[in-house]
Amino acid sequence: MTYCVAMRLAEGLVFASDSRTNAGFDQISTFRKMHTFRQAGERELVLLSAGNLATSQSVISLLERRAGTDAPNVLGTSSMFETAELVGQTIREVIQRDNPDGKISNVDFSCSLILGGQIQGEQPRLFNIYPEGNFIEATEETPFFQIGESKYGKPILDRVVSYSTPLDRAYQCALISFDSTMKSNLSVGMPLDVAIYRRDNLQPCFTERVDESSPYFHDLRQQWHEGLRGLFNQLTPPALGPG
């Protein structure tokens, strides 16, 4: 599996993804699930992928190969909306290539993508692109999207993240969301890729690769774990009647 989360906030965009890929428990590898497309001063795009690795790699490869050519491509679109349409079409193209008759198979060819970024003249935007190629856009009321193994890490996002959350706090929350997920599910694993885009910057995101040796993440995990247990123990437990 995979876990990716992205947020569209007043100050900009936050992206985070794990890097564990597994085809069965005995076939585990590390693959980057975060990809960027950029033209400094003009556009900065980030794609996160989950699902079938063959499909998502092909989608990324096709988007990269076509970038800057005469074909419709992610560096030639005039809006984020158009970019999301293009990415959705590319998903459909790859799935059509690999499973042309749409046969029901033991293999799930589907992949989900999150696309975020900014193109000059627009606000930063964030899209959740489904395996069918259609998509939804984040709003102020719903400022984050998750793909992959998303349930373990959702409660803390629901509690903490709103459109007005500052970028550094949003990054902190994403790390805690990953910590909860990795504690409960083996199929999501380090290292993590993080990208932070500051609104209207139109320059490369701040990026970071977080692994076991990252002192900040190490301390955060420990403080969060101990803090949670402390908070838990400090609340009054329920009274148990007879029985």
Add this chain to the structure above:
Amino acid sequence: MTYCVAMRLAEGLVFASDSRTNAGFDQISTFRKMHTFRQAGERELVLLSAGNLATSQSVISLLERRAGTDAPNVLGTSSMFETAELVGQTIREVIQRDNPDGKISNVDFSCSLILGGQIQGEQPRLFNIYPEGNFIEATEETPFFQIGESKYGKPILDRVVSYSTPLDRAYQCALISFDSTMKSNLSVGMPLDVAIYRRDNLQPCFTERVDESSPYFHDLRQQWHEGLRGLFNQLTPPALGPG
């Protein structure tokens, strides 16, 4: 969906279940998912159910109808292990009745059960019974089982619950686990049924129905939510480099 959790701890057993059943979003009802079978001084059994409601209701009905008769029944077994076998057989019997040829269908006939309790002469025991009728038993290393919509509420259990957790703290943790689940997933809903069994008591569990008006749960949710946000804000956020 459904969410149920049960724990086997040094002091005894804790059970909790929600009561929301849905067949589509426009068909939501409240059904109790916790059922008890008892003979005071001799045995106390609790069953939690998730999955197809027709299947789980039939399983419970058959177990109830046969209880105390000459047929193999949950009041006549000589061990919790034998009781788990009997419940597993009853699941197979009902699924065989409703889908005799094992046809692949749009309907998922399966149900999962958690069985816990104590029979005189044995320790308290806890079983997770799969739709196929086979089962696993909780150990000191793995003191809790969840069925249904289990992922949202798993991180807090992983962090807090161990075999030595006192019953009242375990109950508190179960409530927080439900709170996280209900905040993130509409298909799990109040009221909650809780049962606490104290080891070697062999008398009816302490039971409670927790709903929106329960002052303890109301305060716990609020204190936990505010405490979590306070803890979050008190930790140092990560430094963001240029970008």
